[in-house]
Each structure stands twice: as C-alpha cells, then as structure tokens.
Amino acid sequence: MSQSVASDFIEAFKDSAPVMFGYVPLGMAFGVLFQGLGYHWLFAPLAGVMIYAGSAQFMAVGLLAAGVSYAEAFVATLVLNSRHIFYGLSVMSRYPKGGLTRWYLIFGLTDETYSLITAKPPASSGGARYFAYLTGLNQSYWVIGCALGAGLQSFFAFDSRGFEFALVALFLVLLIEQVRTMSERWLLVVALGASVLAYSLFPNQFLLVAIGLCLAVLVVRLRSGGVHG
Numbered sequence: 001m002s003q004s005v006a007s008d009f010i011e012a013f014k015d016s017a018p019v020m021f022g023y024v025p026l027g028m029a030f031g032v033l034f035q036g037l038g039y040h041w042l043f044a045p046l047a048g049v050m051i052y053a054g055s056a057q058f059m060a061v062g063l064l065a066a067g068v069s070y071a072e073a074f075v076a077t078l079v080l081n082s083r084h085i086f087y088g089l090s091v092m093s094r095y096p097k098g099g100l101t102r103w104y105l106i107f108g109l110t111d112e113t114y115s116l117i118t119a120k121p122p123a124s125s126g127g128a129r130y131f132a133y134l135t136g137l138n139q140s141y142w143v144i145g146c147a148l149g150a151g152l153q154s155f156f157a158f159d160s161r162g163f164e165f166a167l168v169a170l171f172l173v174l175l176i177e178q179v180r181t182m183s184e185r186w187l188l189v190v191a192l193g194a195s196v197l198a199y200s201l202f203p204n205q206f207l208l209v210a211i212g213l214c215l216a217v218l219v220v221r222l223r224s225g226g227v228h229g
Contacts, residue, residue, distance in 0.1 A: 005129065012133035018173045019112045020141040026054060027145020028152075033061045035153040044150035048143035052108060053081055057146075084109060086211045091117055096128045108135035190217050 031044040034057075047057055056077045063073045088109055094117065096102045105128075113135055179188060191214055198209035 008130045009133050012130055012137055015116050016134055016137045016141070019116070019138050022112070022169065022173075023054075023138065023141035024145040024148070027142045027147075028149030030054070030057055030061070031146045031149020031151070032153045033058070034146075035150045037061065037064055041147075041150035041154040045143045045147035048139070048146040052110070052139055052142065053077070054110070054142065056081055083208060083211055086215060087114055094127075095131065101128055101132050105131055105135055108139050110138065113138050190214055 027048065030048075031041070034044045034047070035041055047060070051057055051060070059077070060073065088106070091109070091114065095105050116134060116138075117131060179185075191210070194210045194213035194217070195206065198206040198213060202209045
C-alpha cells in the first residue's frame with residue numbers, strides 16, 4: 001500500500017470513527033429484530049450488504065412481519081429513501097465521472113456519509129479514493145453490527161432496548177461538526193424553521209416537506225446571488 005493510499009485510508013478511518021460508534025450498536029439492534037422473524041442470522045448482514053439503508057431495513061422488519069406484497073414494500077422503501085434525491089445530486093460533482101467507484105459511491109451514500117463528505121474536503125489529494133474508503137468503512141460498520149446482533153441473538157436472547165438511541169447520538173455529533181464548519185449560519189435557522197413548520201403541517205412526511213422548503217429557499221437565494229458557499 002503506497003503512502004498516499006495509506007494516508008487516504010487513515011484519514012477516512014479517523015473521519016468515520018463517530019459513525020462506527022453509531023452504526024455498530026444500531027446495526028446490532030436491527031440484527032436482533034430481524035432474527036426475531038425466524039430467518040437465518042446470515043440474512044441480516046446480507047441485508048446490510050445488498051440494501052444498506054438503516055431506516056429502510058428497520059421498516060422491512062415490520063413489512064415482512066405484516067406479510068405485505070413486494071409492490072407495497074417497494075413503494076414504501078422508495079418514499080422513505082426519496083430524500084436522497086435532494087441531497088445526493090449536490091455531491092455528484094465530487095465523485096468520479098464514471099466507473100464502478102462512482103456507482104458504489106452512489107449506492108453507499110447515507111445521511112451520515114453525506115454529512116462527512118460535505119463537512120470538509122479531504123486533507124490528502126486522494127479525492128475519489130478517500131470517498132470510496134469513507135463509504136466502504138461506514139458500510140462495513142453497519143454490516144458488522146447487523147452480523148453481531150443477529151448472530152448473538154441466535155445463540156443468546158438479550159434485551160436490546162435503548163440501542164436505537166445510538167442513531168440520535170450519532171446525528172447530534174454530525175450536526176455539531178456541520179455547524180462548526182458552516183460559513184453561513186442562517187442556513188441552520190432555515191433548516192430548523194422548515195423542520196418545525198413541516199412537522200406541524202405534515203407530521204407523516206415532514207422530512208420530505210422540510211427538505212423541499214429548504215431547497216426552495218436555497219433556489220431563491222441562489223437566484224438573488226446571495227449564497228457563496
């Protein structure tokens with residue numbers, strides 16, 4: 001491993017450490033819940049490899065338990081993860097123009113990975129390689145958590161209540177990091193106001209509505225030439 005490759009990996013590992021402490025216990029919680037459906041425990045980490053969408057995987061547990069159709073599961077997953085359409089486009093210019101790396105980065109983009117990518121540019125010159133390491137490490141944490149939870153639950157039944165708080169704590173850590181690097185703090189006020197308004201009017205779809213409101217404000221601001229970064 002060359003020095004530049006090693007430095008990219010080390011930087012990605014350091015930046016992804018907060019995600020590890022959130023993804024592993026949260027993945028374990030999913031594994032425990034999934035194991036309760038009666039499937040072989042290996043299907044839990046397989047879901048982390050093939051699906052890799054925390055909220056969608058938790059929702060899948062309920063859908064499978066309720067015996068819904070594939071079409072219903074598809075629509076529910078599409079609606080739940082449609083928020084990626086809004087912010088995924090904003091990082092496409094940072095990704096490679098083509099190749100398998102670009103497709104994997106698109107597949108592996110999560111809320112937490114997006115937060116890390118946009119919080120700061122990589123210190124090294126790796127660019128796409130750094131993003132690939134960052135995305136791969138984050139997914140590995142999730143898959144390990146899924147395997148641990150399902151594997152342990154298949155041999156030792158234990159109480160997993162409280163595991164889900166790991167995601168809340170993780171979002172708080174990433175939010176603090178984002179605020180520290182923001183050059184225009186008014187964006188935070190807009191996001192908070194949009195969230196409160198959306199939740200008051202559309203509690204079941206407040207996230208999509210809040211993102212839409214923020215996007216509308218940014219479009220207006222950009223057209224007026226007021227946003228500089």
